[in-house]
Amino acid sequence: xxxxxxxxxxxxxxxxxxxxxxxxxxxxxxxxxxxxxxxxxxxxxxxxxxxxxxxxxxxxxxxxxxxxxxxxxxxxxxxxxxxxxxxxxxxxxxxxxxxxxxxxxxxxxxxxxxxxxxxxxxxxxxxxxxxxxxxxxxxxxxxxxxxxxxxxxxxxxxxxxxxxxxxxxxxxxxxxxxxxxxxxxxxxxxxxxxxxxxxxxxxxxxxxxxxxxxxxxxxxxxxxxxxxxxxxxxxxxxxxxxxxxxxxxxxxxxxxxxxxxxxxxxxxxxxxxxxxxxxxxxxxxxxxxxxxxxxxxxxxxxxxxxxxxxxxxxxxxxxxxxxxxxxxxxxxxxxxxxxxxxxxxxxxxxxxxxxxxxxxxxxxxxxxxxxxxxxxxxxxxxxxxxxxxxxxxxxxxxxxxxxxxxxxxxxxxxxxxxxxxxxxxxxxxxxxxxxxxxxxxxxxxxxxxxxxxxxxxxxxxxxxxxxxxxxxxxxxxxxxxxxxxxxxxxxxxxxxx
Ligand SMILES: *Cc1c(COP(=O)(O)O)cnc(C)c1O
Numbered sequence: 001x002x003x004x005x006x007x008x009x010x011x012x013x014x015x016x017x018x019x020x021x022x023x024x025x026x027x028x029x030x031x032x033x034x035x036x037x038x039x040x041x042x043x044x045x046x047x048x049x050x051x052x053x054x055x056x057x058x059x060x061x062x063x064x065x066x067x068x069x070x071x072x073x074x075x076x077x078x079x080x081x082x083x084x085x086x087x088x089x090x091x092x093x094x095x096x097x098x099x100x101x102x103x104x105x106x107x108x109x110x111x112x113x114x115x116x117x118x119x120x121x122x123x124x125x126x127x128x129x130x131x132x133x134x135x136x137x138x139x140x141x142x143x144x145x146x147x148x149x150x151x152x153x154x155x156x157x158x159x160x161x162x163x164x165x166x167x168x169x170x171x172x173x174x175x176x177x178x179x180x181x182x183x184x185x186x187x188x189x190x191x192x193x194x195x196x197x198x199x200x201x202x203x204x205x206x207x208x209x210x211x212x213x214x215x216x217x218x219x220x221x222x223x224x225x226x227x228x229x230x231x232x233x234x235x236x237x238x239x240x241x242x243x244x245x246x247x248x249x250x251x252x253x254x255x256x257x258x259x260x261x262x263x264x265x266x267x268x269x270x271x272x273x274x275x276x277x278x279x280x281x282x283x284x285x286x287x288x289x290x291x292x293x294x295x296x297x298x299x300x301x302x303x304x305x306x307x308x309x310x311x312x313x314x315x316x317x318x319x320x321x322x323x324x325x326x327x328x329x330x331x332x333x334x335x336x337x338x339x340x341x342x343x344x345x346x347x348x349x350x351x352x353x354x355x356x357x358x359x360x361x362x363x364x365x366x367x368x369x370x371x372x373x374x375x376x377x378x379x380x381x382x383x384x385x386x387x388x389x390x391x392x393x394x395x396x397x398x399x400x401x402x403x404x405x406x407x408x409x410x411x412x413x414x415x416x417x418x419x420x421x422x423x424x425x426x427x428x429x430x431x432x433x434x435x436x437x438x439x440x441x442x443x444x445x446x447x448x449x450x451x452x453x454x455x456x457x458x459x460x461x462x463x464x465x466x467x468x469x470x471x472x473x474x475x476x477x478x479x480x481x482x483x484x485x486x487x488x489x490x491x492x493x494x495x496x497x
Pocket of ligand 1: 146288290
């Protein structure tokens with residue numbers, strides 16, 4: 001039988017929009033009859049009922065449950081999305097985050113009633129400072145990009161306090177797009193630094209761009225090619241030599257936790273993506289958190305609020321007056337993503353210092369296993385071992401008529417979330433794979449077999465198969481250009497597709 005009557009295929013249910021499923025008059029809850037409004041408000045009442053679908057609760061629950069299953073997720077498939085560290089989120093973290101004492105606190109509660117929550121923020125801060133070796137931390141940034149913003153605002157405040165208005169920030173070409181964006185958002189001009197043929201920052205080019213108008217160098221280490229920046233000490237010395245600051249993008253901290261002390265690298269400020277390195281859920285769900293560790297020189301300029309501790313207990317410093325601090329301002333409404341702090345701290349404490357170090361080593365081992373076993377069929381971009389992610393370019397697809405995008409779409413049919421594509425920009429048609437430490441050898445082997453098999457098929461001249469992939473998903477390939485240029489954001493019954 002080819003077509004089913006319902007359009008569904010077993011558990012792959014054809015899913016109409018809620019607007020198509022609803023019928024007027026149905027409702028999931030019992031609503032009171034609306035009260036009569038006083039005369040002067042009467043004009044505010046809708047003349048027509050809102051155009052909302054009428055739905056019973058089971059319909060809504062099924063709809064969203066089914067939609068959630070149509071997506072690739074870290075809990076359903078291998079998810080080797082490079083640069084994103086899609087590692088397992090231990091359920092213990094979730095269990096602790098749901099404890100009423102954590103889940104139900106409110107940021108406006110009096111300090112005396114949230115001593116435990118403040119102690120938790122302080123303890124998470126202690127772990128992050130210890131793991132990086134840096135003396136201070138701003139806990140409030142809500143994600144990595146926000147941490148970059150926080151770090152650069154802090155740097156700007158420190159420079160202004162010295163009476164300096166520096167305008168330039170140096171950012172390597174391989175950097176994540178958030179780096180130049182954050183620098184620009186803080187009012188700096190972005191000056192790109194080229195990469196060498198070995199995938200590292202060109203230190204000569206960097207030094208040539210240094211001057212007393214440079215506020216900071218931003219560097220990711222390991223970098224987005226999955227390579228350790230071996231010249232990092234020389235870079236730190238060079239930027240400090242002209243009176244600027246060294247910002248570390250800590251998104252790849254996963255590869256070096258417990259093995260490298262960030263302070264020893266000469267870094268003045270670095271955000272830590274708790275949702276990557278410390279295993280809190282991310283991707284389409286959020287929220288993440290990007291606490292930013294700071295050197296002594298930057299500590300006084302950290303944004304408020306800050307948690308402090310004295311004989312009377314824990315307190316939140318909300319205002320600079322009388323504190324001796326010169327904060328760069330306030331970057332978030334409250335104290336940070338508290339639920340993420342609970343999960344990250346649960347992860348750190350359950351792993352222990354030795355477990356975190358082991359996780360970093362295993363992440364690097366897994367990536368090198370992928371790189372070694374895929375290098376025969378694919379083309380690795382750089383020689384030598386990698387750190388926590390393996391980077392390939394599209395030379396292996398040359399003359400096959402298949403692009404990196406087509407290749408990734410075919411991987412969806414194989415039951416894997418694709419790797420990161422076309423990033424970093426320093427290699428052509430990039431395929432960036434990050435297996436993380438939580439994947440077993442069996443999973444990696446299954447993935448490797450599929451990738452190798454697909455590479456062989458592409459080289460044997462089966463381009464048509466790739467161009468029409470994915471073939472086995474609820475929806476086929478979308479016209480991404482049309483979707484971006486002429487998005488259809490409003491449901492119009494007459495234009496049903
Ligand atoms: C993920 C990432 C960021 C941005 O972090 P968000 O938490 O997504 O804002 C910055 N730099 C690198 C290298 C990253 O991988």
